[in-house]
Amino acid sequence: MVTVLSGDPYSTPDVLGEQLKKTCLSSSCSACWNDRKHALNCHRMKPALFSVLCEIKEKTVLGIHGIQEEGPSNAQLMRLDNMLLAEGVSRPERRGRGGSAAAANTATPGGCPNDNSLEHSDYRAKLSQIRQIYHSELEKYEQACREFTTHVTNLLQEQSRMRPVSPKEIERMVGVIHGKFNAIQMQLKQSTCEAVMTLRSRFLDARRKRRNFSKQATEVLNEYFYSHLSNPYPSEEAKEELARKGGITVSQVSNWFGNKRIRYKKNMGKFQEEATIYTTKMAVDTTKVGGLRSQASCPSTPSSGSSDPFPLTSAGDALITLQTLASLRRTPAGGSLRSQAKSGWQGAAPPASTASPAGDPGSVHSDASN
DNA sequence: CTGGATGATTTGTG
DNA sequence: CACAAATCATCCAG
Numbered sequence: 134m135v136t137v138l139s140g141d142p143y144s145t146p147d148v149l150g151e152q153l154k155k156t157c158l159s160s161s162c163s164a165c166w167n168d169r170k171h172a173l174n175c176h177r178m179k180p181a182l183f184s185v186l187c188e189i190k191e192k193t194v195l196g197i198h199g200i201q202e203e204g205p206s207n208a209q210l211m212r213l214d215n216m217l218l219a220e221g222v223s224r225p226e227r228r229g230r231g232g233s234a235a236a237a238n239t240a241t242p243g244g245c246p247n248d249n250s251l252e253h254s255d256y257r258a259k260l261s262q263i264r265q266i267y268h269s270e271l272e273k274y275e276q277a278c279r280e281f282t283t284h285v286t287n288l289l290q291e292q293s294r295m296r297p298v299s300p301k302e303i304e305r306m307v308g309v310i311h312g313k314f315n316a317i318q319m320q321l322k323q324s325t326c327e328a329v330m331t332l333r334s335r336f337l338d339a340r341r342k343r344r345n346f347s348k349q350a351t352e353v354l355n356e357y358f359y360s361h362l363s364n365p366y367p368s369e370e371a372k373e374e375l376a377r378k379g380g381i382t383v384s385q386v387s388n389w390f391g392n393k394r395i396r397y398k399k400n401m402g403k404f405q406e407e408a409t410i411y412t413t414k415m416a417v418d419t420t421k422v423g424g425l426r427s428q429a430s431c432p433s434t435p436s437s438g439s440s441d442p443f444p445l446t447s448a449g450d451a452l453i454t455l456q457t458l459a460s461l462r463r464t465p466a467g468g469s470l471r472s473q474a475k476s477g478w479q480g481a482a483p484p485a486s487t488a489s490p491a492g493d494p495g496s497v498h499s500d501a502s503n
Numbered sequence: 504c505t506g507g508a509t510g511a512t513t514t515g516t517g
Numbered sequence: 518c519a520c521a522a523a524t525c526a527t528c529c530a531g
Contacts, residue, residue, distance in 0.1 A: 343510050343527050366520090387519085388511060395522065396509090 174294070186297035206319065213322040220329050222264045260329065267325045274321065278314040282307055346389075350379030354389050358397075359411035365394055365478075398478065 176182075217223040289303045346354075353375055358365050367375060372386045379386070397404050 345509065345528065385510080389509095391520070391522095392510070394520090399522095 183297040187299040187302075190297065191299065191301065206316070210315070210319055210322070213319065213326055216326055217267075217322060217329075220326075221260065222267055222325060222329060224264075263325060263328050267321070270321050271318065274314060274318055278311065281314075282310050285310060346379065346381060346385075350381050353379045354386065354393070355407065355411050356415070358390070358393055359408055360415050362408075365390060394478065 214223065285306060286303055289298050289306060292298055293303075357367060357371070357375055361367070367386070367390060369383075372383045376383045376386045381389075
């Protein structure tokens, strides 16, 4: 193994010397060159010479490169690390999903109050997928970094026998390599962060996760709406009550009434059936409860035993609606409906005060006469 | 897959 | 800020 490599400067000198004497006279052939190198290597002054050369190098080239810029990237890396840690990506995959899952759930601020454990499990699954990819990639990078570092270190150590390479220089080179790999790692972290952010916005955006209200909530809201049809603007207190009864938030109640008003007004015909259902229900309730008189109190929601603080107009509204429906059946056109609705809520004055059976059939009449 | 229903958001107004 | 109107995005029955 030692003797086969004729070009190796570290092979046995005697053999090489013999070869040289026999074959070559030229000063430029490789054998001669190897011989000179060998002579230099064996020179007793070599260590001292290399040490001096290393010193000079240190003072010139390396001195300049020595001042590395690592300032701004460090802060960014820390930020990314913090975020990944906060999102639960930095931690390795864990099996026991006891309190950790709950912690992940509570970490989402301002979530919708509805039950969305299903979405959360989906979210967690996707997050775990990202985490897996992240860790496998990170491992790959680390391995590549290790391999490359040892490779370069070995190479430099090998070369240090032939040219002046100080251990400090090797160390520095390792640092440079780590710096380069860190940049790649930062890119990985950055893209992982982006993926998590996208996932978050996709899964936790309330608008995208629209859920239809429960039957109970719709019922409660519709009951109030149709029993206050002349003035379907619940007070803050009423909204809170409705929210409580329907298991939704106050802002959801406000949204619902906003949508309902506009849609009802836009197309009253479409809501005829619904209106009939709820108004007859109201009528039945009022007659059942206040058989004598609906003057003092008229519970709009029979489901709850407590008396509600709603405006006391349900009986009148129910009458108006029924009357409206009766007249609507007689008139085929839908054009009149709009004008009537408009005059009711935003026109001149709400007919709430005129709860009399002879309300305002004027518009209907005028339309019918057309 | 599609159209209507529906909850949420945006924009404009008083 | 509350509301109207328009619009967006999703749900869901057919």
